[in-house]
Amino acid sequence: MLPRGMKAGAKMAVTLKDVAKKAGVSPATVSYALRGGQYVSPATMKKVMKAAKALGYTTNMSARSLRYGKTKIIEVVVHELDIPYYYSKLAATAVPAINREGYQALVLQTGLDAGNVKEAVDGISNQICDGVILNATGIDANEIKRLSMNRPTVLLDDCTPEPVLDTVMTPNREGARIATRHLIEQGCRSVAAVGIGYVSPTAIGVQVGTSKERFEGVREALAENGMGLTERQCLACDWLVEPGREIAHQLADVGMPFDGLFCASDSLAFGLIRGFADRGIRVPDDVLITGFDGISLGEYTVPSISTVRIDMKDLVDKAIRLLLDRIDGIYDGEPRREVAGYDFVVRGSSTRA
Amino acid sequence: MLPRGMKAGAKMAVTLKDVAKKAGVSPATVSYALRGGQYVSPATMKKVMKAAKALGYTTNMSARSLRYGKTKIIEVVVHELDIPYYYSKLAATAVPAINREGYQALVLQTGLDAGNVKEAVDGISNQICDGVILNATGIDANEIKRLSMNRPTVLLDDCTPEPVLDTVMTPNREGARIATRHLIEQGCRSVAAVGIGYVSPTAIGVQVGTSKERFEGVREALAENGMGLTERQCLACDWLVEPGREIAHQLADVGMPFDGLFCASDSLAFGLIRGFADRGIRVPDDVLITGFDGISLGEYTVPSISTVRIDMKDLVDKAIRLLLDRIDGIYDGEPRREVAGYDFVVRGSSTRA
């Protein structure tokens, strides 16, 4: 008995009604039985279970969600799963943490283009999940506000001065400051920032974002030590492996003008190490390098990568807590902002033997 | 007007009915208008659009799916997203490919335990998606059969002699053979297989799996050149970075008895390179190494990793094609099995300058 106008599927799924008929009880009783047996006699229970198993019944989640008003799904939206390695680590950490709270986790990959993120969240997320954890980079505040109309949303690393939604921040400025300070302590006197665009004094109050915060951190550490941060020292590029390699080549070709490099990501550091190896420049003998993120692979490169290691578990736990507080109606006030824990890990890339 | 027994959510979502009331038309008309405007006058169209926008309406996917009988979602089940780097690459490749077919892609992470895979597929997938792409390692054929009762499923790398479901294979045996042959051509006379358990002649017809296939490939290449493959040459371990490092340490500690190492994964090769560096053993000067998978990072290690590179795009395309043929009812016959394309990439880890 198809609904009017519905096409027959190749294979109709088994429904509660089918199980009820087979077990000789009402659908209501089947529902009660399947959901743990409250109000159901042991004998009925047994009949129902047997029938359900025999027919291979599984709950139609669309129907349950529609009825229940909740999906028990939390979505994790990341840009790229195969960027080594921040996002895959984020997703991998978030999934079991979400499961522990009794929710299913769905990972959504949007690609690096900000437009796709909008679309992705608009699209599937419509109402297929109860909440979203979303890396906000590249979407503006209005857009974010609009997205949140439908469901609780926690942002990651949204640097907007006035937060519009709950956010978990990475320690951009502090991390950059500590890493740069470390380079100076190791004796560097000519430091550059890889992956960081120069921010002019007039733009400093206007510009917003992760890169700008890290710029500030680097600048502060240099200033503490009587050094400046000029345009020449800022080597803007995407935070990926290949750009790191290219920058290493460029630096080698102009005679390696720096003795310390703060990298905005471990992937960049990874690429730099490779690029310097191509040109016979030795890390850490000829130049010291620090990364950012704390991807696990950084422990295994040769040399291994000193890094600002984000406590991914802490980040994820905080995001989930913020989200559940909204979903469960425990908190309904102004947007809150938290900062993920981190530590600085000293490894081979920034220490001379 | 809540359904009986339903608790009020913190925030009721906007429904078709709300839009209809606001626009002064019927819900049916709103539905038609929102779905492209067939049968709807331009004036009505405009009114509806305006009302929908004003209220921030989005479709309730649970309801639509329930009505439509399809979810337009394909699920990709992987073990671990942050294992460098096969699974994240798989997921990252599959998502846009699935989107191109007009489906949403959901990535599900199960962890390395086979029990979790069952649970994951049982659980969320119930009927929230139209099809599943699933790495089968560690689940037996009966289980797989049962899982597939509910929806079309494509397996990855299921080595069961009689396929129970559509499968895309990686070229396990051929890849291992070619890599090993390459090591021999480069002059290796004492080759070991890392990550591969020894398979005795009596077990060879019985044992099933990826590892066994690769064992066979290695054995064949060695046999072609008059060499054998004994238990001593098989160093079984998980295909991860840390085990690779540990094996390197062990080999170094017993005086490095091999001059060529076939690794079952690039991650293993990655760890070996690191472990040998710890002990002053040089790759490729002292020992040649080949990997398997073709993860992008293998290009950036020092030395870079020679590898059997799986054509991930081809693998994913084949999996999606098999799946869509089932979903769309284009094919309904015996399980089909395809092999993903691949090539062997020669890099620094297996070539002496």
Next chain:
DNA sequence: CTGAAAGCGCTTACAG
């Protein structure tokens, strides 16, 4: 302990 009934939000054949 069990069943009949209502309703979640949507879509579409049908009647106007």
Next chain:
DNA sequence: CTGAAAGCGCTTACAG
């Protein structure tokens, strides 16, 4: 071109 109605599969308060 538009609206009233049926029904997707499920859950639960209510009546028995």
